[in-house]
Amino acid sequence: MKRIGIDVGGTNTDAVLINDGRVDGAVKASTTADVTGGILAAMRALRAQSGDGADVDAVLVGTTHFINAVIQRKQLHKVAAIRIGAPATTALPPFCDWPRDLAHLVDGGIWMIEGGHDYDGRRFMPLNVTQVREAAREIRRRGLAYAAVTAMFSPLDPSDEDAVAAILQEEVPGISVTCSHMLGGIGVLERENAALLNAALIALARDTVKGFEEAMRSSGIDAPLFITQNDGTVAAAAHAVALPVYSFASGPTNSMRGGAYLSSLQEAVVADVGGTTTDFGHLQNGFPRQANTVVHIGGVRTLFRMPDLISIGLGGGSLVDTEKMTIGPQSVGFRLTQEALVFGGTQLTGTDIAVAAGLLDIGERQRVAHLPAALIKGALRRAQAMVEEHVDRIKTAAGGVTLLAVGGGAFLIPDRLEGVDRVIRTEHGGCANAVGAAIAQVSGDVDQVFQDLSRTEAVAKARALADERAVEAGADASTLSLVEAEDIPIAYLPGNALRVRVKVVGDINSRQGSTPNARDVRHQHA
Amino acid sequence: MRELSADDIEALAVGAWILGTGGGGSPYHGLLNMRRLYDEGLRVTLMDPQALADGDDVAVVSYMGAPLVTQERLVDSRMTARSVEVMEEYIGRKFRAVMAIEIGGGNAMQPLMAAAHLKIPVVDADAMGRAYPEAQMTTFAVGDLAPAPLTSIDPRGNEVIVSRAATWKWMERTSRKVCTEFGSIAATCKAPRTGAEVKRWGIPYTTTKAINLGKAVMDANRRHEDPIAAILKAERGKRLLAGKVVEVERRTTEGFLRGRAVLESDGRETIVLDFQNEWTVAWHDGRPLASTPELICVLDSDSGEAIGTEMVRYGQRVTVIVLPSPEIFLTPRGLQNVGPRAFGHDIDFRSVFSS
Incomplete structure (x- = not known):
């Protein structure tokens, strides 16, 4: 099976061709503003390296485009914010903890309506359907095309959100609705924030995926397109466009998954060293460990299932301060090949130090020959101390760990480190992110409350539902396996209520392709 | 008597979280609520407990419930204010001021939230000096002051008055039961205190202490110290x-x-x-x-x-x-x-x- 994995980062677009599990080609191109140009350039380079792509089975793309849109406040659409939970929660309405500039761009109007549930599954208030209809008509009058619906305790009982979404679709033809229960757990403000961001990004997600498809067509590739997600799995493009926030952290996730694949390690701390930053993460069972705390995106609090990452300002382009003997966080970034000493520039960077120390052979070495040995040693020792400290912070228990060093700046990581048993580097580690995209599987998640069923029946039902969702998202049904399952009893609810969380993964179904199933994303399609 | 600035309230949230000694719930929602009230032009003044007359009535407020539930039901300053109004209706007198039962964690914000609506000052004192998990763990209980009455408020129009309790433990049990029925969250106004009681048994200047703690942290971070x-x-x-x-x-x-x-x-x-x-x-x-x-x-x-x-x-x-x-x-x-x-x-x- 031939797959192309592409990682569209802020600076570089990396692409790899994987043929029956072997890396057959790996290239880097500069990312362009329209995204498509960078992909086209990468595909051209890949073709030059490993032949035409006519027989490719699938293309899998990871992108930081959506998270960058939030951070840079670009290409966001106005969203109707509907909160179900009045008369509670109204003192803290939607957008109340957003940075003002971002709220100004996204806030299309706020509707707070009676309804919602309590922690024990009891109804808090009956859903006020009259108010919902009035809101829907007002949304239509205002010409809003995107809505986010958040109901109190919807992770335990999503019925109010589903009901509101159905009414909106009836009253506002073509509206795109994001329901918060698809995006997060307990914490109404954080879950709502995720839903609002998601709704604001759907138009961009559609355009971006269209751009990906055009780039593939122009490159002569006729294969299904998949988009990578925060948890290291992919979804068929048609499915993924409805949930762009699920792709927020795909860059670091793909690097970790790619590193796991290239090294065959299932358990390791990963350091992904780029041009400006190093991301530290922790692989468990070959997947990134998930954070269980609040994650800020562009100043907005959310509770996404995101990989637990620590980012520090250390990379190949980091500036070295010769007086304070520090390295980073300032960086020359994508201007490395003009501004670093070895490339004829005037800035002393981490790359120059590595070349001077003989760790790396790029540019012109004689341009750094004058650097004093004490400076080289001091800068490397500083980088080492930074890495040691953060490896220790990311690991979950005392004792030595295996450190997997990936990314274009991995040369900054020494072979011997305190608290690290061994440092592993792999061939193609510089393109680990694109490899991670290329090898990704498809997942199906369920997090739902089941009633009047035995524990076994409830888990089986959740499993069946997760399987169904995975197939809808583009998985081959015959390859599905269970990777996560937990069940939590809920007190005070009639009929033995049980909250069940299940996750399955399977290989991509390259025959099905990106044609969406009609039931694809409930209440989320346009 | 001094008016609290928006910066004082930001610092209070930081300091109260430290005084929570690991618990007490995050002051984040209360802080968001106060920011909105200040944006609307409402203001809160802080009162020295020594300025209370012995016969003044002081309301004592807090939110009761499970932190998990707070994440979904949030806090609401109008409910806190309502718990005080219900107490005024019950005892038939107006309060001179309002104070915190617990300066550690989220409840540090509660008297400010009530005061902003009721236009009465906040007494610079509390009855724990930190956070503790139960109602009898207060200086008022140590002083054997009356545990009742108590008002407990739910936003759907349910209001309960616990008029008598044999002991502080009984008050904890009875009021906890009401709170559970409301969905494990309630705005409460505890037994009113006289100015004399606050001066004798309250822990003075804990609001200022929390603000100063928060400012110390924020200033040090700003100066990279x-x-x-x-x-x-x-x-x-x-x-x-x-x-x-x-x-x-x-x-x-x-x-x-x-x-x-x-x-x-x-x-x-x-x-x-x-x-x-x-x-x-x-x-x-x-x-x-x-x-x-x-x-x-x-x-x-x-x-x-x-x-x-x-x-x-x-x-x-x-x-x-x-x-x-x-x-x-x-x-x-x-x-x-x-x-x-x-x-x-x-x-x-x-x-x-x-x-």
Whole structure:
């Protein structure tokens, strides 16, 4: 099976061709503003390296485009914010903890309506359907095309959100609705924030995926397109466009998954060293460990299932301060090949130090020959101390760990480190992110409350539902396996209520392709 | 009497979280609520407890309930204000001022939220000086003041008055039951206190203390100085250990979050911290090093931000400090209510400041 994995980062677009599990080609191109140009350039380079792509089975793309849109406040659409939970929660309405500039761009109007549930599954208030209809008509009058619906305790009982979404679709033809229960757990403000961001990004997600498809067509590739997600799995493009926030952290996730694949390690701390930053993460069972705390995106609090990452300002382009003997966080970034000493520039960077120390052979070495040995040693020792400290912070228990060093700046990581048993580097580690995209599987998640069923029946039902969702998202049904399952009893609810969380993964179904199933994303399609 | 600035309220949220000693719930929602009220032009003034006349009536407010539920139901300043109004209707008198029962954690914001709507001042005092998990763990209970009446409010129009309670324990049980029925969250106005009672049994100047703590941390961070040193200087505290968390163990029993965290200093010295919602006892080599009622605070070594018992985890760089206890809790009666034995540890209290 031939797959192309592409990682569209802020600076570089990396692409790899994987043929029956072997890396057959790996290239880097500069990312362009329209995204498509960078992909086209990468595909051209890949073709030059490993032949035409006519027989490719699938293309899998990871992108930081959506998270960058939030951070840079670009290409966001106005969203109707509907909160179900009045008369509670109204003192803290939607957008109340957003940075003002971002709220100004996204806030299309706020509707707070009676309804919602309590922690024990009891109804808090009956859903006020009259108010919902009035809101829907007002949304239509205002010409809003995107809505986010958040109901109190919807992770335990999503019925109010589903009901509101159905009414909106009836009253506002073509509206795109994001329901918060698809995006997060307990914490109404954080879950709502995720839903609002998601709704604001759907138009961009559609355009971006269209751009990906055009780039593939122009490159002569006729294969299904998949988009990578925060948890290291992919979804068929048609499915993924409805949930762009699920792709927020795909860059670091793909690097970790790619590193796991290239090294065959299932358990390791990963350091992904780029041009400006190093991301530290922790692989468990070959997947990134998930954070269980609040994650800020562009100043907005959310509770996404995101990989637990620590980012520090250390990379190949980091500036070295010769007086304070520090390295980073300032960086020359994508201007490395003009501004670093070895490339004829005037800035002393981490790359120059590595070349001077003989760790790396790029540019012109004689341009750094004058650097004093004490400076080289001091800068490397500083980088080492930074890495040691953060490896220790990311690991979950005392004792030595295996450190997997990936990314274009991995040369900054020494072979011997305190608290690290061994440092592993792999061939193609510089393109680990694109490899991670290329090898990704498809997942199906369920997090739902089941009633009047035995524990076994409830888990089986959740499993069946997760399987169904995975197939809808583009998985081959015959390859599905269970990777996560937990069940939590809920007190005070009639009929033995049980909250069940299940996750399955399977290989991509390259025959099905990106044609969406009609039931694809409930209440989320346009 | 002075008007609190928006900056004072930001600092109060930071300081109250530190005084929460690991529990008390985050002041974040209360802070958001106060920011909105200040944006609308409402203001709050802070009153010296010594300015109260003996016969003044003071309302004592707090939110009751489970932190998990607060994440979905949020807080609402109008409900806090309503709990005070219901109490006024019941006792037939207007309050001169409002105060906190618990300065540690989210409840530090509650009197400000009520005061903004009711246009009465906030008394610069509370009855815990920190956070504690139960209603009898207050200076008012130590002083054997009347535990009733209490009002409990739900946003759907349900309002309950507990008119009498035989003991503080009974008040805890009865009001907890009402709270559970409301969905495990309620805005409450506790038994009203007279000015004389507040002056005799309240812990004075704890609002100012929390604000100063928060300012010390925020200023130190702004100047890139050590926030922990700033806290110790502001509050005559003692540093127990700086190091990292090497082990955490948690369990939920009888509605409390219990467990322990093991910390190791750079010099390989270890201490063990027990918690029951809040940090209760610090151990070294099986011997108690510090305990409640003195305040054991675990802070992020870099930012000075408090780390709650729900959030503590392996690898965090933390500094453990101890802040002095209010005098009232050091009396035999005080120690009976909030000393180590009140949390199931069969040890005598010994102050870290006595040696």
